Amino acid sequence: MCKHLFLxxxxxxxxxxxxxxxxxxxVAEVKPVEPEYPIAVPFEAGVGxxxxxxxxxxxxxxxxxxxxxxxxxxxxxxxxxxxVKTGKYWFVSSNTVLYQYTLDGKFxxxxxxxxxxxxxxxxxxxVDVNEDSGLVFMLTxxxxxxxxxxxTGKFLYDIKTPDRDPAQFAMLNDSLVATFMLNSSGxxxxxxxxxxxxxxxxxxxxxxxxxxxxxxxxxLMMSGIDRYIFHYxxxxxxxxxxxxxxxxxxxxxxxxxxxxxxxxxSIPLDCRMEVCDGDxxxxxxxxxxxxxxxxxxxxxxxxxxxxYWAGERTRHMVLYDKKAKECFSIPGGYIKNDFPxxxxxxxxxxxxxxxLLSVWEVEEIMKEAEKNPAxxxxxxxxxLTEDDNPVLMLVYLK
Numbered sequence: 001m002c003k004h005l006f007l008x009x010x011x012x013x014x015x016x017x018x019x020x021x022x023x024x025x026x027v028a029e030v031k032p033v034e035p036e037y038p039i040a041v042p043f044e045a046g047v048g049x050x051x052x053x054x055x056x057x058x059x060x061x062x063x064x065x066x067x068x069x070x071x072x073x074x075x076x077x078x079x080x081x082x083x084v085k086t087g088k089y090w091f092v093s094s095n096t097v098l099y100q101y102t103l104d105g106k107f108x109x110x111x112x113x114x115x116x117x118x119x120x121x122x123x124x125x126x127v128d129v130n131e132d133s134g135l136v137f138m139l140t141x142x143x144x145x146x147x148x149x150x151x152t153g154k155f156l157y158d159i160k161t162p163d164r165d166p167a168q169f170a171m172l173n174d175s176l177v178a179t180f181m182l183n184s185s186g187x188x189x190x191x192x193x194x195x196x197x198x199x200x201x202x203x204x205x206x207x208x209x210x211x212x213x214x215x216x217x218x219x220l221m222m223s224g225i226d227r228y229i230f231h232y233x234x235x236x237x238x239x240x241x242x243x244x245x246x247x248x249x250x251x252x253x254x255x256x257x258x259x260x261x262x263x264x265x266s267i268p269l270d271c272r273m274e275v276c277d278g279d280x281x282x283x284x285x286x287x288x289x290x291x292x293x294x295x296x297x298x299x300x301x302x303x304x305x306x307x308y309w310a311g312e313r314t315r316h317m318v319l320y321d322k323k324a325k326e327c328f329s330i331p332g333g334y335i336k337n338d339f340p341x342x343x344x345x346x347x348x349x350x351x352x353x354x355x356l357l358s359v360w361e362v363e364e365i366m367k368e369a370e371k372n373p374a375x376x377x378x379x380x381x382x383x384l385t386e387d388d389n390p391v392l393m394l395v396y397l398k
Contacts, residue, residue, distance in 0.1 A: 035322075038245070038256035041302060043293065044263030046318040046327025053319075053330055055337045055345055058301065061396045062339045064380040065105040067092070067389040073099055073107040075389045080348035080359035081227040081294075083392070086131045089150070090392070095123045098138060100153065105392070111136060111153045112146060119146055119155025126168045128231075139169045145177065160199040163190065168228045170236045170249070176202070178236055178249050180229045184218040186211040186274060192229075192238065194251050205254050209242060211275050219274045221309075232297050233353050241292050242272070258295065258302065265291035267309055284310045293318070298397055299353040305333070305346060315346060341378035343368055345395055358393040362386055 055062065067075065067090075077094055084091040089108070090101040098111045113120050121140035128137040134150040143164035147156045159177060161169070166179035172194070179193050187210055194203040213219075221241075229238045229249065238254065239246040244262055247254040267290035269275060276283040293306035302320035307313065315333035320326070334344035343365065347356040362384050369375040376382050381391070 038259050039322075041258050041260045041304075041320050042327045043260045043304065043318055043320075044265060045261075046320065047265065047291075047316075047329055049328045050331050051319075051328040053335050055335050055339055055395065058335075059339070059395050059397050062337065062341060063394040063396070064341055064343075064378065065090075065103075065392040065394065066380060066384060067099075067101055067105045067392065068107040069387070069389045070107055073110070073389070075099065077361075078359050078390050080357075081230075082126050083349060083357055083359065084127055084129050085351045085357075086129055086150070091127055091129060091136065092390075092392075093124070093127055095125070098124070098127060098136075109153045111148050112138060112155065119148070119158075121146065125166075128169065128171045130171060130174055133174050135174060137169075137171055139166065139179075145169065159197045162193045162195050162199055162201050166193075168226075170229045170231060172236055172249070172251060176251060178229060178238075180238065180240075183207060183209065183242075184274060186213045191240070192249065192254070194249075203251060209269055211269060211272075213274065213277045215277050217278065219278060221273050227294055227296075227349060230349070232350060237297075239295050242267070246295050246297075258297075260293065260295065260304070262291060262293070265289070267292075271309075273309075286310075288312075296347050296350050296356070298350050298356065300397065303347050303350075303356070317346060340374075341381060341393075342372055342375050343393055345393070347395070351394075354397040356395040356397065358395070360391045360393055362388045362390065365391060 075094065078092050079094065082093060088103065090103065092099050096114060100108045100111055102108060114122060121142060123141045124138045125141065126139045129150065136148040136150050138146045140146055143161050145159040145161060147158060148154060149156055161179050163179060163181050165181065167182045169177055169179045172178055175196055177195050181188050181190055189206050189210065190204050191207040192205040193201050195201050228240055229236065236249040237246060238249050244260045244266060245256050246258040248257050267287060271286040271290060273283050287309040290309045291306050292309050293304045296303040300322055304318040306316050306318065317330045317333045318327055319330060334346045337344050343360060345358055348359050349357050351357050365375065365381065365384060366386065
């Protein structure tokens with residue numbers, strides 16, 4: 001009797017379920033897994049593996065922005081690695097003038113001026129901005145950071161730096177500064193200071209690669225495209241040419257993000273130009289096999305332009321595919337551009353996770369046009385003249 005009752009009960013239950021429409025269960029959103037840092041990048045292996053690549057393989061589109069040319073905004077050259085973009089403006093600089101443009105390249109104003117008064121400078125080294133507060137920060141060679149209003153260009157105040165000779169800087173926020181010092185003397189123990197507007201040092205990160213120089217003369221290996229401390233995806237990052245690690249800088253620590261395995265291409269301490277103490281003949285011999293590389297990060301790739309230390313001018317580039325975890329070289333050091341305009345890509349910096357910037361002098365564009373006349377058929381390039389200001393090339397990655 002009990003057995004029959006159980007079967008009837010089961011049949012009723014199945015019948016009842018079959019008479020109702022099953023509700024659609026919500027699908028849980030799968031969040032991408034954050035990779036574990038630090039990530040080792042096999043740069044040495046990538047130098048020996050060439051792979052052809054077209055720009056359309058990694059990008060959706062390209063845009064060219066010729067910077068307006070007027071008598072009051074003639075640009076002799078641009079420090080391409082330090083160009084800054086906000087939601088409304090471009091800030092481009094030489095060592096003596098900071099130019100502000102609209103996003104479509106219309107000149108607005110220059111910010112600051114040369115001299116010894118408030119808000120003035122002899123030279124400056126780098127610019128940072130805070131779009132939320134509308135502030136522009138300029139690191140000058142007088143050991144101060146001048147602060148200006150982004151909308152008016154008016155000088156507001158200055159911030160003293162703990163070291164009078166910082167090479168570059170980045171604002172962690174409006175009140176915390178990270179300044180980076182080159183070891184040009186051989187005895188610069190501090191590499192990064194974290195300080196506040198009162199010039200109080202809140203933290204110091206040290207280096208260990210110290211050395212003696214017989215002459216005592218300070219020497220520098222530095223250029224306008226060098227990027228030692230910079231912003232990426234809301235982070236402040238730091239990468240020195242003599243250090244194989246790219247760090248994220250916080251108030252409290254340097255967090256290793258990428259360890260670039262240069263292997264046999266990493267320059268030994270005794271082959272550095274500073275250690276050779278000005279003996280260029282010796283330096284050109286001993287430093288020749290070693291590589292000096294940058295790291296430009298995007299959402300899916302690391303672009304690593306490089307050259308050899310001892311005066312070699314040929315341009316090279318290694319790419320690291322984050323997803324595939326592969327390194328490879330791009331033949332000729334440029335990515336071939338199969339979009340209209342056809343200027344090849346060698347990025348100077350990344351402006352966000354999927355936007356790269358390259359800066360082209362008009363003279364270089366004309367040389368490219370001699371090899372490929374279709375370059376000047378592009379509507380944003382066809383009206384260029386040899387006396388025009390540089391052109392910003394934006395590459396929107398997939």
